[in-house]
Amino acid sequence: MATYDRKSEIKAFDDTKAGVKGLVDAGVTEIPRFFHRLPDANDGPDPTSVTHPEIPVIDLQDTAGRERVVELVRRASETFGFFQVLNHGVPQAVMDEMLEGVRRFNEQDLNVKMRYYTRDQSKTVLFNCNFDLYESPVANWRDTLFCAMAPEPAAKPEDLPEACREIIMEYTRQIQRLGHLLFELLSEGLGLDAQYLNDLECGKGLAHLSHYYPPCPEPELALGTSKHADPDFLTILLQDTIGGLQVLHQNQWIDVPPISGAFVVNIGDLLQSVEHRVQTSKIGPRVSVACFFTTHFYPLERRYGPIKKLLSETNLPKYKDITVREYVTLYNSKGLNGKSSLDNFRL
Ligand code: OGA
Ligand code: NI
Numbered sequence: 638m639a640t641y642d643r644k645s646e647i648k649a650f651d652d653t654k655a656g657v658k659g660l661v662d663a664g665v666t667e668i669p670r671f672f673h674r675l676p677d678a679n680d681g682p683d684p685t686s687v688t689h690p691e692i693p694v695i696d697l698q699d700t701a702g703r704e705r706v707v708e709l710v711r712r713a714s715e716t717f718g719f720f721q722v723l724n725h726g727v728p729q730a731v732m733d734e735m736l737e738g739v740r741r742f743n744e745q746d747l748n749v750k751m752r753y754y755t756r757d758q759s760k761t762v763l764f765n766c767n768f769d770l771y772e773s774p775v776a777n778w779r780d781t782l783f784c785a786m787a788p789e790p791a792a793k794p795e796d797l798p799e800a801c802r803e804i805i806m807e808y809t810r811q812i813q814r815l816g817h818l819l820f821e822l823l824s825e826g827l828g829l830d831a832q833y834l835n836d837l838e839c840g841k842g843l844a845h846l847s848h849y850y851p852p853c854p855e856p857e858l859a860l861g862t863s864k865h866a867d868p869d870f871l872t873i874l875l876q877d878t879i880g881g882l883q884v885l886h887q888n889q890w891i892d893v894p895p896i897s898g899a900f901v902v903n904i905g906d907l908l909q910s911v912e913h914r915v916q917t918s919k920i921g922p923r924v925s926v927a928c929f930f931t932t933h934f935y936p937l938e939r940r941y942g943p944i945k946k947l948l949s950e951t952n953l954p955k956y957k958d959i960t961v962r963e964y965v966t967l968y969n970s971k972g973l974n975g976k977s978s979l980d981n982f983r984l
Contacts, residue, residue, distance in 0.1 A: 647671055647770060654754035655747055656766035656780035661851040672776045672859040679888050689891045692717055698724040711826030714904055718911030719884045721899040727811045729898055735808045736877050736924045738801030742782055743849040745800050753798060761785040761792040769972025778859045778917045782847040812873055812928045816840045819871060839870040842932030848925045853917035861915035863973040868965050869905035869931035879923035885912040907941055910979050932961045957982050
């Protein structure tokens with residue numbers, strides 16, 4: 638029997654530069670073996686048989702006032718590390734057009750789209766299927782357009798794909814404003830000055846990961862995104878109406894249901910680790926845009942570590958001081974292998 642040459646299969650697939658969408662367009666009914674997911678200890682019992690806690694939905698214009706909003710954000714961050722926000726000030730038309738732009742990019746002529754297909758991490762705009770295709774144990778049913786938007790040197794308008802150029806510029810402005818507000822609320826929730834996290838430049842870097850999850854002919858065999866925590870301070874995610882995003886909470890996978898007009902906010906590894914994943918579906922494509930607040934590969938020397946003001950004899954530091962670059966280098970070298978990156982920096 639011929640041995641399965643995983644590496645060559647992956648390479649041949651990568652060389653098509655057509656991603657998962659290329660497989661679907663070619664009419665595959667069985668997914669290639671390198672997409673087959675690994676067993677997950679937290680998958681049983683049947684999720685419909687147990688009652689689940691729900692991810693909080695927070696109205697940022699809550700009439701009870703700012704203190705109430707801070708308290709809700711604090712509680713949700715502590716309990717789940719995930720929440721959804723409404724009344725965030727980003728116009729619905731901008732949200733809709735962002736999803737539409739990502740869809741246009743992915744569904745345009747393959748010859749145009751392929752020009753962006755690369756694994757060259759020095760680029761500010763790159764399109765590929767799985768950033769960790771060669772590193773992770775399993776491939777995910779997902780194609781992604783990555784755009785580094787801040788700080789400089791970031792993608793310039795002319796570097797962005799025409800299919801979504803204008804909306805990405807507008808969306809970035811909106812998300813930076815919302816991110817600034819969320820870092821204020823989180824700072825206040827921690828009992829710090831409102832500008833504490835913004836002054837630490839947590840909101841300085843922004844990268845967009847625009848995902849396209851084509852319908853999957855064998856959804857039980859593959860994941861859209863494997864279990865992971867985000868390599869950033871904070872993520873603001875926009876998802877369409879398909880669903881599939883789940884958070885690992887007390888060893889149970891719980892759904893983050895699509896809510897019209899809402900953003901999903903989650904705390905990243907550099908503030909607090911929360912694991913999540915995306916399931917596949919026969920229905921689709923599913924489109925989502927994850928905006929990562931991180932300075933990523935920019936060689937900023939600033940070191941991040943436990944906030945001194947919050948430490949005490951009973952609240953000892955758990956992690957070393959690290960630069961964002963040290964963290965991201967480790968994260969990318971291992972890919973989404975189900976293991977925590979942050980654990981490598983424990984004291
Ligand atoms: C991510 C992520 C979720 C989604 O990009 O890190 O978790 O719904 N995305 O696409
Ligand atoms: Ni994520």
